[in-house]
Amino acid sequence: MMDKKTSYLDVLRLTATIVVVLIHTVSGVATLLPGQMTASQIKTYECIKNLCTIGVPIFLMISGALFLEPEKKIGLKDLVFKYLRRIVLALIIFGTGYALLEIVFNTRDFKPVYIWDAFYNMLVGNTKIVQQG
Numbered sequence: 168m169m170d171k172k173t174s175y176l177d178v179l180r181l182t183a184t185i186v187v188v189l190i191h192t193v194s195g196v197a198t199l200l201p202g203q204m205t206a207s208q209i210k211t212y213e214c215i216k217n218l219c220t221i222g223v224p225i226f227l228m229i230s231g232a233l234f235l236e237p238e239k240k241i242g243l244k245d246l247v248f249k250y251l252r253r254i255v256l257a258l259i260i261f262g263t264g265y266a267l268l269e270i271v272f273n274t275r276d277f278k279p280v281y282i283w284d285a286f287y288n289m290l291v292g293n294t295k296i297v298q299q300g
Contacts, residue, residue: 176229183225190219262289269295 193215204212234241241250267285271277288294 173233176232179225179229183222183229186219186225187222190216190222193219259286259289262294265289266294 193212196212233239263282263286266288267281270281270285270288274281
């Protein structure tokens with residue numbers, strides 16, 4: 168059962184999730200077909216991409232609404248060992264996973280040592296997405 172006070176956050180979370188998945192899907196298709204899209208398709212792509220940029224700011228606003236709730240008290244211990252730990256763990260898991268996919272797609276091969284290489288690349292920021300950014 169949803170709490171009426173925060174049920175709107177669930178709707179926002181669902182919306183943000185959908186647009187983040189959509190922007191990654193649309194961007195992936197557009198990068199696979201350079202020079203093969205018509206002017207109309209490019210305009211449609213740009214429109215969808217621009218509309219979907221609201222996803223990450225929505226997630227940030229949800230976090231702000233939850234963290235800044237007056238009744239919620241967060242101590243330094245909770246901040247470091249609960250929230251910061253989760254953020255770092257997510258960055259390591261998904262960053263390493265992305266870097267591993269990049270290595271596998273570039274080499275068209277998989278070796279267990281690539282996992283360590285991916286972890287290292289994630290730590291030093293040696294990934295295509297960081298270099299383009």
